[in-house]
Amino acid sequence: MKAVLIEADTISSAWSQLIYEIYKNGEEHKPDYSMSTRRLHATVAINDVDNNQINSFVPFGENLIKKYKEELTEEYAEWYISLPDDDKRKFDYCYAKQLFRYGETAYNTLSENLKNLRVGSRRHVGVLWENEVHIPKFEDQPCWIAYKLELLNETDVLLYILYRSWDAYGGFPANLPAIVEGFKKVFREKKLPYRIESLIATGWDTHIYESDLQAVEKIFKIAQLCPKCGNLTPKHALISTTKGKVCTQCKCRM
Template identity: 25%
Template sequence: MLYIKKPSVYSVFDELIYKILNEGDDVETEFGEPTKEIRNTIIEITNPNLKKVPEKYPLGKKAVDDYINHLLYGSKNEFSYDYHQRLFKYPYKDEEINQIEYIINKLNQQKNSRRALAITWNPKIDIEVSKDERGSVPCLQYIQFLIRNNNLYMTVLFRSNDAFLAFPANALGLIELGHLVAKKTNTKFKSYLHHAVSMHIYIERDKDMLKKSGFL
C-alpha cells in the first residue's frame, strides 16, 4: 500500500513513478505484459486549485485538455465504454441516467448526504466485454462527494490505473469535474482523494518514454 499526500497532481507525479519503479511488485498482466505494481495506492490532493500538468508527463498538456473535454462534454470516438456516457448518460434498460445531475441535486437538498455517488461499471455490458481477451472496460469505477462545513471532498476509486500515461490526465480531469460540482453546490472544493487498487507502470511497453522522461 502507498499513501501520498501533496498539494497537487504536479507535486505527486515524480514521487509516484519512482516509488512504483523502485518498490513495486513485478506483475505480468492477463495479457502477458510486464508491469511494476503497487496495490491500493491512495493519493490525496489537498489543493485542487493547482492544475499544472507534471513536466515529465510524456503526453503533455494537450492530452490532459482533451481528456477533460471528453469527460465533461463527451467524445465522438466510439469505445465499448465512455466515462462521460457512464457518468452523465448511464445506460439502464431504455433509460439514460445523469448521475452527476443526481449528485448535484442530492447535495443541494441534503448537504450532509453520504449518497452523492456515481458508478461506471455496468454488469450487463462490462461482464460480457471482459470475456474478450482485449475487451475494454472502465478503469474508473466509483466517485463520491461529501460536503462538510461547506467544504467539498471528492473520492474516486479505480480498479486499475496506468500511473505513467494515464494518472495525470485522469486526476486532473476528475478534479475539473469536482470544480463543476463545487460550483453547482456553492461549496469550496477542499480535497481530491484518488484510490487505485492496482497502480502500475508498463515496464517494457513504455521503457523508451520512461528513459526520455528521466525515470530510468
C-alpha cells in the same frame, strides 16, 4: 500486493511521488492479456487540485490535457451517444457517457447526487461500472469505476475516486485534471457554491507498463523528487539551502 499512501499538495507532486514509488517498490505483474506491468495498490490524497496540475516530466503536452478536459463533459456525452453504433469514432467506453448518462437508463448520477448533497452524508456515490455490461466482457472495461462526493461544510467538497486498474505514468496525469475539471464545470453550470477542497484517489492496481519503464528510468537519471514538495525536478535545478536541496518554487517560499 504492496500498498502505499501518498500525500501531496498538488496533482503534479502526487504523480511524481507515485511514479517514484512504483518504479522503486512496485511488484512485477503479468496480466492475462496485456503487457507486463510494475504495480502496487495506491491511495493518493491531494490537498490542492487546482494549482500545479502538470509536472514537466509528464509524457504529453498541455494540448492533450485540454482535449481530455473537453471529453469529460455532459456535452461530450451527448455527442457521443448520438453517434450510431458502428461509428468509427466510438471506442470501448466513454467516461463522460458513464458519468453523466449511466447505461441505457440515461441516469445522470452526478446531477442526482448534487440534488441532495448534504453535510455529513456518506451516500453520494456514483458508479461508472455497469455489472450487466462489463462483467461478461473479456477486456476494455472502464478503469475508473466509481466516485463519492462528501460535503464537508457549505462549500467544500471532498472528492473520492476509485480505479480498478490505473496507468500511473500515462493515465493519471491526464485523468485527474480532467475529472477535477469535469466536476468543477458541473458545479459552475448548476450555479452551486461548491469547490473541490481535496481529492482522494485509490487504484486497486496502480501500474507502470513495461513499455514505459525505460522512459521512467531516464527521468530518474536526470531528475529527482524535491525533498520538500515531492515534485519531480531536474537535478541541475535543485538549489542548496541550509536545510538541504530544494526546487526553485520551494526555495522562493522559504
